[in-house]
Amino acid sequence: MTxxxxxxxxxxxxxxxxxxxxxxxDEGLLAHVGLIAGGPAGGDAAxxxxxxMLYARDGERLYLHGSPASRLLRTAKKGxxxxxxxxxxxxxxxxxxxxxxxxxxxxxxxxxTAVEVTDADEKVAALDRIVxxxxxxxxxxxxxxxxxxxxxxxxxxxxxxxxxxxxRTGPPIDDDEDMDEDAWAGLIPIGVAVGEPVPDDDTGDDPxxxxxxxxxxxxxxxxxxxx
Amino acid sequence: MTxxxxxxxxxxxxxxxxxxxxxxxDEGLLAHVGLIAGGPAGGDAAxxxxxxMLYARDGERLYLHGSPASRLLRTAKKGxxxxxxxxxxxxxxxxxxxxxxxxxxxxxxxxxTAVEVTDADEKVAALDRIVxxxxxxxxxxxxxxxxxxxxxxxxxxxxxxxxxxxxRTGPPIDDDEDMDEDAWAGLIPIGVAVGEPVPDDDTGDDPxxxxxxxxxxxxxxxxxxxx
Numbered sequence: 001m002t003x004x005x006x007x008x009x010x011x012x013x014x015x016x017x018x019x020x021x022x023x024x025x026d027e028g029l030l031a032h033v034g035l036i037a038g039g040p041a042g043g044d045a046a047x048x049x050x051x052x053m054l055y056a057r058d059g060e061r062l063y064l065h066g067s068p069a070s071r072l073l074r075t076a077k078k079g080x081x082x083x084x085x086x087x088x089x090x091x092x093x094x095x096x097x098x099x100x101x102x103x104x105x106x107x108x109x110x111x112x113t114a115v116e117v118t119d120a121d122e123k124v125a126a127l128d129r130i131v132x133x134x135x136x137x138x139x140x141x142x143x144x145x146x147x148x149x150x151x152x153x154x155x156x157x158x159x160x161x162x163x164x165x166x167x168r169t170g171p172p173i174d175d176d177e178d179m180d181e182d183a184w185a186g187l188i189p190i191g192v193a194v195g196e197p198v199p200d201d202d203t204g205d206d207p208x209x210x211x212x213x214x215x216x217x218x219x220x221x222x223x224x225x226x227x
Numbered sequence: 228m229t230x231x232x233x234x235x236x237x238x239x240x241x242x243x244x245x246x247x248x249x250x251x252x253d254e255g256l257l258a259h260v261g262l263i264a265g266g267p268a269g270g271d272a273a274x275x276x277x278x279x280m281l282y283a284r285d286g287e288r289l290y291l292h293g294s295p296a297s298r299l300l301r302t303a304k305k306g307x308x309x310x311x312x313x314x315x316x317x318x319x320x321x322x323x324x325x326x327x328x329x330x331x332x333x334x335x336x337x338x339x340t341a342v343e344v345t346d347a348d349e350k351v352a353a354l355d356r357i358v359x360x361x362x363x364x365x366x367x368x369x370x371x372x373x374x375x376x377x378x379x380x381x382x383x384x385x386x387x388x389x390x391x392x393x394x395r396t397g398p399p400i401d402d403d404e405d406m407d408e409d410a411w412a413g414l415i416p417i418g419v420a421v422g423e424p425v426p427d428d429d430t431g432d433d434p435x436x437x438x439x440x441x442x443x444x445x446x447x448x449x450x451x452x453x454x
Contacts, residue, residue: 029319030330032312034261034275048261048275050312052334085259085277091425092256094439098358098369099376103257107279131325135415142325142410149326171427179429183369184436188362189422193449198318199413200398202406209411212321222420222449 021165024108025057027219028086029134029192033064035075035082055084056126056133057160062110063117063126064156073154076114084110084158088220092188095172096181102168104187110163114156120147126155136218137211191222248392251335252284254446255313256361256419260291262302262309282311283353283360284387289337290344290353291383300381303341309385311337315447319415322399323408329395331414337390341383347374353382363445364438418449 030052039046055064062084066073076082091104117123127150128139172185194216197208215221257279266273276298282291289311293300303309318331344350354377355366399412421443424435442448 030314030316030332032259032261032277032314034259034277034310036263036273036275045308046263046273047308047338048263048277048310049338050259050261050275050277050310050336052312052314052332054330081272081274083261083275083277085279087257087259087279089257091422092361092442094362094365096369097376098354098366098372099380101358101361101365103281103361105257105279109277111274111276127325131328134319134328134330135321138321138328139325142323143405143408145325149324153326171425178370181370184433184439185427185430186439187425187427188439188442189425191420191422193418193420195318195416195418195449197413197415198398199411203412206411212411212413212415215319215415222422 016165020106020167021108021160021163022057023219024088024106024165025055025062025086026133027088028055028108030086031055031062031064032085032087033082034085035080037075054130054134055086056129058126058129060160062158062160063130064114064158065127065130066154070154073156076156079113079115081112082114082156082158089190090169090220091190093168093172094185094188096174096178096183096185100172100174100178102172104168104170106165106167108163108165110158110160112158112162114158117155117157120150122157123150123153123155126157127153135211135215137214141209141211191220194221243392247333247394248335248387248390249284250446251315251333251392252282252289252313253360254315255282255335257313258282258289258291259312259314260309261312262307264298264302281357281361282313283356285353285356287387289385289387290357291341291385292354292357293381297381300383303383306340306342308339309341309383311385316417317396317447318417320395320399321412321415323401323405323410323412327399327401327405329399331395331397333392333394335390335392337385337387339385339389341385344382344384347377349384350377350380350382353384354380362438362442364441368436368438418447421448 033053034050037049038044087107093102132139260280261277264276265271314334320329359366
């Protein structure tokens with residue numbers, strides 16, 4: 001963690017535990033990736049752009065994936081700095097006054113310079129990692145990627161050197177003078193709801209494999225059970 | 228929509244329908260807000276920062292809310308450009324090859340210059356809107372905000388002039404030569420799982436009010452029912 005990712009506002013919501021940061025990155029499905037577009041090199045003024053992307057963590061590295069035609073990946077390939085944010089929403093926090101309403105969440109921010117993965121073996125391993133991050137066990141269930149497919153895909157890697165985490169947990173925090181207000185206060189827990197798998201037409205009556213059925217049992221997920 | 232928010236990569240995933248854009252912004256709970264920090268005015272090099280924030284839409288305006296001490300809001304107050312992205316995840320898309328895996332999602336990107344709301348009445352209305360956006364009916368159930376609270380809060384407004392939407396729906400799209408692969412393919416639907424409300428200690432045995440119980444019936448939510 002460097003100075004600029006230290007949390008200035010609410011220090012007690014900051015978490016520096018490496019395992020906790022890894023756990024959020026591993027539980028998340030989408031990252032919101034920001035970069036600076038335009039500017040001196042581009043045709044218009046510099047402006048921030050934030051897009052949702054698939055990703056996976058491998059040790060202290062974060063891999064990002066997309067088509068080489070993607071503007072974000074093209075810009076980042078040139079060495080632009082990125083900010084990758086993964087947020088897990090755990091509950092709505094209902095206080096006795098409007099301004100003390102909040103959310104319980106876990107959020108990790110990773111900043112740094114993403115570079116393109118050019119080594120073919122690392123690229124295949126990173127792509128497999130992204131598929132298995134989203135659906136554990138999936139890589140073993142599908143054919144290996146073809147060389148031509150791997151060539152046509154861009155993978156970026158970002159070290160987890162500069163990262164920080166914010167967490168809010170627990171009940172609402174109201175002003176003392178509001179504790180007698182006649183307003184219900186508490187939490188609405190939130191998780192990821194998982195529906196019944198929908199087979200593709202050509203999959204027909206093939207039974208749903210374990211790795212697909214098991215997905216609903218991942219962290220933070222609820223499938224007809226309490227969040 | 229201006230040139231720089233036009234979608235370059237997959238035009239058929241672009242949606243320009245105003246109502247569809249509004250619907251995503253209204254269904255979302257968190258926005259990921261990006262801005263450029265540092266640079267000539269700051270002490271370090273310009274870099275993107277992305278943080279999760281509460282927000283609400285009012286017509287063609289987007290309100291963002293936080294403590295005035297928040298670095299993001301302080302920077303944006305000076306007139307920095309922001310990029311606000313709201314993403315709703317609808318399904319995992321399991322294809323017959325790793326690289327054709329995808330997600331069904333709806334994502335809206337709003338770019339522009341956010342300015343501080345200084346008019347007291349607009350500020351109160353915006354804060355109410357943010358609370359009721361998150362939990363419809365909540366504003367009527369809690370005491371009105373105090374003047375001192377409103378003064379201590381920063382609200383930013385961003386016009387919806389420059390916004391775009393990307394959508395992926397439907398089954399996996401595989402290469403023709405993969406259609407005979409022995410791999411289950413299809414969708415895992417995803418929504419927001421809602422747990423039983425957890426009353427705060429001082430709320431005691433007060434019954435859960437309708438606006439709290441009803442929250443689980445909002446768009447994209449599943450509470451013991453199919454996604």
